[in-house]
Amino acid sequence: MTTPNADVGDVNTTALPTATLVIFGATGDLAARLLMPALITLRRGGYLDNRFKILGIGHEEGDGKMLRDKLGSFDPGKGGEGDGEKGQAWDELAQGLDYLAGDFADDRLYATLSERLAGSVVFYLAVPPRFFGTIVEKLADNGLTTEEDDAYRRVVVEKPFGHDLASAKALNAKILSRVPETQIYRIDHFLGKETVQNIVAARFANTIVEKLWNNDCIQSVEITAAETVDVGTRGAFYDATGALRDMVPNHLFQILATITMEAPANFDAESVRDEKAKVLGAIRTYDRHEAIENSVRGQYEAGRVAGREIAAYRDTADVAADSSTETYVALKLLVDTWRWAGVPFYLRTGKALGVRDTEVVVTFRDVPFASFPSTRNADLPPNQMIFQIQPDEGIDMGILIKRPGLEIATEQATLSYRYDKAELADLTGYESLFHDVLRGDQSLFQRADAIEAGWRAVQPFLDAWAEDDATGPEPYAPGTAGPRGAERLLERDGRRWHAIVDRVEDKA
Numbered sequence: 134m135t136t137p138n139a140d141v142g143d144v145n146t147t148a149l150p151t152a153t154l155v156i157f158g159a160t161g162d163l164a165a166r167l168l169m170p171a172l173i174t175l176r177r178g179g180y181l182d183n184r185f186k187i188l189g190i191g192h193e194e195g196d197g198k199m200l201r202d203k204l205g206s207f208d209p210g211k212g213g214e215g216d217g218e219k220g221q222a223w224d225e226l227a228q229g230l231d232y233l234a235g236d237f238a239d240d241r242l243y244a245t246l247s248e249r250l251a252g253s254v255v256f257y258l259a260v261p262p263r264f265f266g267t268i269v270e271k272l273a274d275n276g277l278t279t280e281e282d283d284a285y286r287r288v289v290v291e292k293p294f295g296h297d298l299a300s301a302k303a304l305n306a307k308i309l310s311r312v313p314e315t316q317i318y319r320i321d322h323f324l325g326k327e328t329v330q331n332i333v334a335a336r337f338a339n340t341i342v343e344k345l346w347n348n349d350c351i352q353s354v355e356i357t358a359a360e361t362v363d364v365g366t367r368g369a370f371y372d373a374t375g376a377l378r379d380m381v382p383n384h385l386f387q388i389l390a391t392i393t394m395e396a397p398a399n400f401d402a403e404s405v406r407d408e409k410a411k412v413l414g415a416i417r418t419y420d421r422h423e424a425i426e427n428s429v430r431g432q433y434e435a436g437r438v439a440g441r442e443i444a445a446y447r448d449t450a451d452v453a454a455d456s457s458t459e460t461y462v463a464l465k466l467l468v469d470t471w472r473w474a475g476v477p478f479y480l481r482t483g484k485a486l487g488v489r490d491t492e493v494v495v496t497f498r499d500v501p502f503a504s505f506p507s508t509r510n511a512d513l514p515p516n517q518m519i520f521q522i523q524p525d526e527g528i529d530m531g532i533l534i535k536r537p538g539l540e541i542a543t544e545q546a547t548l549s550y551r552y553d554k555a556e557l558a559d560l561t562g563y564e565s566l567f568h569d570v571l572r573g574d575q576s577l578f579q580r581a582d583a584i585e586a587g588w589r590a591v592q593p594f595l596d597a598w599a600e601d602d603a604t605g606p607e608p609y610a611p612g613t614a615g616p617r618g619a620e621r622l623l624e625r626d627g628r629r630w631h632a633i634v635d636r637v638e639d640k641a
């Protein structure tokens with residue numbers, strides 16, 4: 134769970150045990166935009182030496198040079214945003230980079246792999262999800278996942294893992310019928326984020342935090358993942374997916390689990406994943422009526438966001454003109470455990486919003502009594518602890534202080550920790566995950582039971598929305614905080630979302 138630092142000088146780097154990384158889908162977007170930059174960072178940091186080999190697989194005819202040229206022309210800035218520097222680390226990695234053309238469904242591909250591969254291998258499935266099960270089956274049937282004493286075989290599976298509870302269960306069953314859980318690494322790149330891992334440190338390395346971390350002291354928790362990006366060129370994928378499936382049972386639930394899990398007895402992978410699975414399994418599953426009551430769907434219209442004009446979601450390429458797919462979702466969830474009983478968890482995520490901001494806001498209970506003569510309880514807003522996951526990475530603690538002066542009056546102040554931007558600059562989250570796969574640490578990878586628990590909690594929303602033809606998603610203007618209905622979800626409980634942009638009603 135240590136994040137390799139882009140700056141070699143800062144860390145105690147140890148080359149990882151060597152292996153071959155086989156990337157299925159090496160000519161695709163994920164490989165170029167997120168996987169290669171992470172590998173370059175690891176190489177630069179001294180974690181990968183020149184015995185580390187990469188074998189890319191894709192449809193396209195070609196050889197190692199074709200793949201090297203393709204990836205070499207890509208700017209490895211964070212998430213493909215540019216300004217990255219490949220430099221010597223890329224040249225060194227590229228020397229060990231080869232390519233094999235083939236079809237994932239073709240047995241000849243696996244026969245060739247059997248001849249070519251020896252020693253420890255990580256198979257990375259950067260492929261359309263419909264191939265996850267097939268590739269694992271074929272790898273296993275060709276003996277490619279069989280481990281030896283001195284050679285491991287690990288399979289990394291990308292997201293989305295399933296489309297609903299039934300398909301996630303079926304995929305788990307298919308994969309686990311061939312390869313044991315100990316060799317399967319289901320990726321959720323949010324778990325690779327330094328700031329998500331820091332929630333664990335904040336909770337379990339600080340007595341003052343953990344003692345207050347329960348329903349005695351906390352009144353509500355908000356988890357927000359707001360994006361300014363629109364659906365862009367991903368219409369085909371997104372229209373079949375929507376905001377709920379794309380972000381909630383995976384990324385937002387992993388944050389929720391990190392916030393709510395009990396302290397593991399120790400930090401080995403099984404203990405950590407046991408605790409996460411338990412708490413995800415404790416999210417209340419709603420009936421149809423409750424699911425409608427506790428959810429809000431939105432879909433963006435045409436407008437302006439982050440300085441550019443965007444088309445309405447329904448006018449996006451590969452999106453149905455009458456699509457009812459949500460580009461925004463807000464939920465109120467409950468976690469039925471002693472620690473969290475009665476504490477609402479409000480989750481929201483959406484595209485084309487006014488700001489990019491992923492954050493967790495923990496709101497503590499009001500003071501029981503206003504002691505100062507000149508203040509009323511209403512003048513004493515509750516303390517909030519805010520984990521800024523991205524882009525302004527840090528932790529803020531909102532407290533009340535005495536306003537300097539002769540009167541006793543309070544005002545809000547913030548105790549703030551900000552990450553050194555330089556330390557996070559080049560990290561995509563995949564560095565940490567690659568590092569852990571190569572070390573065989575599964576703590577930050579999703580286990581089958583946790584995946585299914587996540588789908589179990591969101592399935593009632595999918596079912597209720599599918600049945601509820603009358604009310605589709607509520608339109609919202611790009612550049613706002615989302616649909617008005619999301620505000621009402623909290624107003625009903627006498628609360629307001631932590632403001633990420635001007636209030637919706639000011640902008641919409």
Ligand SMILES: NC(=O)C1=CN([C@@H]2O[C@H](COP(=O)(O)OP(=O)(O)OC[C@H]3O[C@@H](n4cnc5c(N)ncnc54)[C@H](OP(=O)(O)O)[C@@H]3O)[C@@H](O)[C@H]2O)C=CC1
Binds near residue numbers: 161162260293
């Ligand atoms: N891109 C991203 O930002 C993210 C992607 N993911 C996940 O990563 C996975 C890959 O996504 P992405 O890279 O965007 O997808 P792409 O469609 O860009 O890439 C898919 C790759 O698979 C290859 N491929 C497809 N079908 C076959 C086949 N039958 N035989 C051989 N090769 C084949 C493609 O080759 P060719 O192009 O020649 O057909 C291409 O190399 C998906 O599961 C996605 O959900 C997860 C998070 C973020």
Ligand SMILES: O=C1O[C@H](COP(=O)(O)O)[C@@H](O)[C@H](O)[C@H]1O
Binds near residue numbers: 379
């Ligand atoms: O997996 C996904 O995550 C991204 C958001 O990830 P981030 O690291 O950029 O915050 C999201 O845009 C995409 O739709 C989803 O598939």
